Amino acid sequence: MKNPKITLALISLIIILSAIASITGIFSSDGFESFTFESIHGEETIVYGKGLYGYMPEDVAVQGIAQDYVTLFIGIPMLIIGMYFSLKGSFKGRFILAGTVGYFFVTYLFYMLMAMYNEYFLIFVSLAGLSFYALAILLLSFELKSIRSLFNSDTQVKLPGIFLVINGFNIAFLWLSIVVPPLLDGTIYPSGLGYFTTLVVQGLDLSLLLPMSIIIGILLIKKNSYGYLFGPIYLVFLSILMVALVAKIIAIGLTGGTIFPAVIIIPLTMIIAFYSAYSLIKNLNS
Template sequence: MKHAFAVTQLSILIAVLAALASYTGIYSEGGPGPHSIESVRGETVIIYGKGLYRHMSKEVAPQGIAQDYVTLYLAIPLLFIALIWARKGSLKGRYFLSGILGYFLVTYLFYLVMGMYNALFLVYVALLSMSFFAFALTMLSFEPRELPERFSEETPVKSTGGFLIFQCIAISLMWLGVVIPPLISGEIIPPQVEHYTTLIVQGLDLALLLPLGIIAGVLFINKNPFGYLLTPVYYVFLSLLMIALTAKIIIMGSEGQNTMPAILIIPSFGIIAMICTLYIFNSIREVKTTG
């Protein structure tokens, strides 16, 4: 793998700092406890009031803790497995490592721009920076023009590419269902904004992540070399992300929040994404290089 030393060092640092950040998010204590505030828009918002996320809303803070559990106990071990796999010269390992690094990149992008300022601000900055460069270097190790021949003729490009497009469109419609009704009614600002500046998750999903998934799916169906680059990576990232989202939904339900229909849709999408990932990986003709 090209840039193996740099990616290895960055991945180890990512694991260390992500362990620190997620452990602190899960187990930190202190704070005044739940209390209400009035936002600049005049809305009453219940604040979580405990631990690292004490200034986050009561609805959002538990979601961060749920994702911290997934990061600490699943994503970090998977990062080491992916790194070892990739360093052995495995093409599948590089795909897997790229997808896992993509998870860390997106996770700490959201933590940095959405999380209320806390003591780990510089840790989030470092994690986002290192995840970006490790992800970029790993992606640059691929030769897109050579990738189509590394896949068997039986690769399910239409079904896996089609599901990726469908899933991205479905989530786009779900987010538009949050944004558009207040615009039509004249209220403008959805209640989900709470005391935050804007809808960060919906905005970045609609602007970047969901269009990328649609483009990847279209390219894969058309057997474009960049489809063979993007789609396997996206599916690894998507599988891990859906596990994190499922954990968030479970903890939201335990807090008494209405989780329908997400409790049915998100786990289903996650299971299908993992099945698609397995089908794609089974179609890859392994070509090892020295790492």
């Protein structure tokens, strides 16, 4: 692996800072009583009122805490395992590490942009930046010309590719069903916007992550070298992200929120993502 010392330093910082942020998010409880806040659009929102996410809407705060559990008990161990095997020269370890770093980048990019300003803002900024540069270094460590030779000749890439294409369009249509109807009937602002200034999740998904899923899927189907590079990495990232979304669904359900049809779609997507990632990575030559 190229630049192992730099990569190790970046990953170590990500582990330390994300552990601090996650533990604080899970266990902090100081604050004030929850209260109802009326947004500029006249929509009433229950503010959570305690801990790191005290000024977040209640339904969003509990999702943040649920994801902190996933980051702490799944994301960080995967960083450690991936880094350990990467340093030993394992390509499987390097793909897993890159996909996991991708999860940290997307997670803290959302935290940095979406969480109400709090004392951990600079930690979120640092984690987004550190994981971005760590991911860039990891991607550049692969030799694109020889990437296909890392996989066994009988590796099946068509089904994982089709899954990535379907996943991209599926979530895109879901988000557009929220954004487009208010534009057509003149109300403009979607229900559930609350006191957020914009739809951060939908915006980043529709502009970056979902087109990326579709493009990588097409490249995999065509057996393009970029597909072999980005396919396993994106699938590892997506697998961890889906675990986080399942945790969020459980948190919403426990607070009495509506979880259908997400309670069916997200776990199914998680299972397929896991299988697709495993099917590619197991066929990597040692």
